[in-house]
Amino acid sequence: MLRHFPACNVSFNHQKRDYLIAAFTFICVAICLLSDAHAAIEKQNALGVCGWVFLLGLLLGEPIEVRVQVGIAVIFATIGEHFASPYMGGYTYRFGNVPAYVPPGHGMVYLTAVALARSGLFLRYAREIATFVVSVCGVWSLWGISGIPDQGDAVGALLFCVFLAYLFKGRSPMVYLAAFFITTWLELIGTAVGTWKWAAIDPVLGWSQGNPPSGVAAWYCLVDAVAMGGAVPVMTGLKSVQAWVKSARSRKNAYQGAESK
Template sequence: MLRHFPPVNGAYAHGKRDYFIAAFTFFCVAVCLVTDSNATLEKQNALGVCGWVFLTGLLLGENKEVRMQVIIAIIFATIGEHFASPFMGGYTYRFGNVPAYVPPGHGMVYLTAVALGRSGLFLRYAREIAVFVVLVCGAWSAWGISGYAEQGDYVGALLFCVFLIYLFKGRSPMVYLAAFFITTWLEIIGTAVGTWKWAAIDPVLHLPQGNPPSGVAAWYCLVDAVAMGGAAPLLRALKTVSTRIKPAKSRESAYQGASNE
């Protein structure tokens, strides 16, 4: 049974701001991916600069824990991008690289999932949204293995099962539901305009996969789970280090003062 989702790690609903974050990210994703479909490498880098500026602005209204979650999401997702794309070849970008806008883009996508997950709309209609997502993604996955799809998608079906585990057993189901919407949006646009292409055969599982795989949201749920699980411990560790450094600096200053006398 889907649980009602409390405020994300202490972050409370910000009303209209949550919807602005989501709308702004959906818009930026579409513009960025369509622009990159025929852009030069220089323009791609410029999109990356814009991404960092936009992400920084969106984070100004968030608390420390959400900011730390975004940082962790960016680091983890960027490492995963380099491993899955240039190294493994699970999907390939136009220039065979990881575009400069991808790291800040992951930050904006994660923040959008958090914002929608804590929004009044998602909290009020949690079960209805969950049913919609499960039915849509389930039908998409079933089509991929039915034999009627142009490109088989057994990997997508497996990922859909993983997504269900996140949704019904994970600690933040509303964030995962929100991740489905933003990630499906970016994957469909990105593959449709040729910004990247998924390999027909997954290089690890050696199974057919769609372009994009139907359950691709599961990969983003992993990023979300790592970000939410790692933020609080990392903040506590940083606080501990800070409290230990301050007394040491105070003793050093006192010693220097005594020496000068």
């Protein structure tokens, strides 16, 4: 049974903000990837600066818990990018690097998934959206292993199975559904214009791999799991530090008060 994403009660204005975050990110992704398709490395770096400015601006209106989750997601996804692309060669960017806009881009994509997951639209039509996503991704995966396309996609079918497991057993099913839309958007654009290309054969499994793989949203399920799990000890640590600072100030004020008598 599909469980709802545990979102707090939000105001109408905050729901409008969720849609604005999503629309802004979808537009930025398209503009960034199309601009980078034939850009020099200097322009790629400039896109990275813009990405950080946009991400920090979007986070200003978010609670501390979401900011921490986004921060962890950026760190984990960036490490994963360097391992999967330059080191393993699972996919390759134009310059053989990890573009400067990728780390903040991961933050914007993750924040968009969270924003859509808590929006009224997704919470109201959760089952319908889940049915649509599973159907589309399922057909895409079956097509990839049907033998019809020149480049098979056995890895995509595996990732689709992983995505289903997260969707029905994970802690944030609505985030995973939202991640499907934004990750599919960026993957289709990025691979179409040649910003990056997935290897025809996965370097780890040795299986055929689509460009992009059909179940690529599964990777963001892992990013979310790490972000959600990592946020707990970070928030606990922050609260402990705040309590210690408050206690230290209280002791200092009490000591100063005793001296003044």
